[in-house]
């Protein structure tokens with residue numbers, strides 16, 4: 252199971268890398284005036300005037316922000332690929348009288364703990380108060396798989412969908 256998952260992640264990474272190279276070539280032929288790759292999605296590459304060296308700011312979950320009852324594995328799948336130096340922005344309201352079930356962000360150490368939502372060796376990234384305002388920013392600045400999860404309710408939020416993994420790719424241009 253774990254092995255299969257790793258393989259499919261790898262496959263996705265390879266496919267998206269090929270796609271990235273293909274689309275950047277397509278862009279090249281049109282020349283610098285034609286960076287009109289607007290998918291109406293700010294999370295996608297090529298929406299900047301000049302995509303060279305630009306890193307993206309991606310709201311995790313899009314308009315759903317970081318909330319209970321949303322499948323972030325699915326979100327990450329449809330919003331891949333993610334690139335080295337992309338900034339993930341997690342938005343969640345701090346605890347209050349109207350928000351009795353706040354969220355948090357943890358990094359799980361490996362695929363096994365990720366699959367089981369085992370928080371035992373998890374590293375706190377942002378506590379329940381840190382996702383307010385403009386949100387909590389996390390830069391994907393290491394070439395490694397990241398296993399994100401909400402740490403609240405002893406893994407219950409994680410098991411209910413508040414988790415996703417990301418393997419940042421390098422841009423080859």
Ligand SMILES: *[C@@H]1O[C@H](CO)[C@@H](O)[C@H](O)[C@H]1NC(C)=O
Pocket residue numbers: 289290291
């Ligand atoms: C983007 O969205 C706006 C408003 O939702 C729409 O008017 C516009 O046609 C869309 N552009 C493209 C390229 O799909």
Ligand SMILES: *[C@@H]1O[C@H](CO)[C@@H](O)[C@H](O)[C@H]1NC(C)=O
Pocket residue numbers: 304335336392
């Ligand atoms: C990533 O960002 C760091 C800090 O801003 C910068 O020094 C580095 O060159 C960037 N790397 C890539 C591959 O964009």
Ligand SMILES: *[C@@H]1O[C@H](CO)[C@@H](O)[C@H](O)[C@H]1NC(C)=O
Pocket residue numbers: 378379380381
């Ligand atoms: C969350 O982290 C911030 C920044 O480190 C800190 O000021 C705050 O006291 C922490 N809040 C809780 C509830 O742990």
Ligand SMILES: *[C@@H]1O[C@H](CO)[C@@H](O)[C@H](O)[C@H]1NC(C)=O
Pocket residue numbers: 322323324325410411412
């Ligand atoms: C989220 O979506 C993934 C991929 O479609 C699926 O495998 C998983 O079971 C879903 N998780 C939940 C909690 O529904």
Ligand SMILES: [Cu+2]
Pocket residue numbers: 318319353354355401402403408409413
């Ligand atoms: Cu949560």
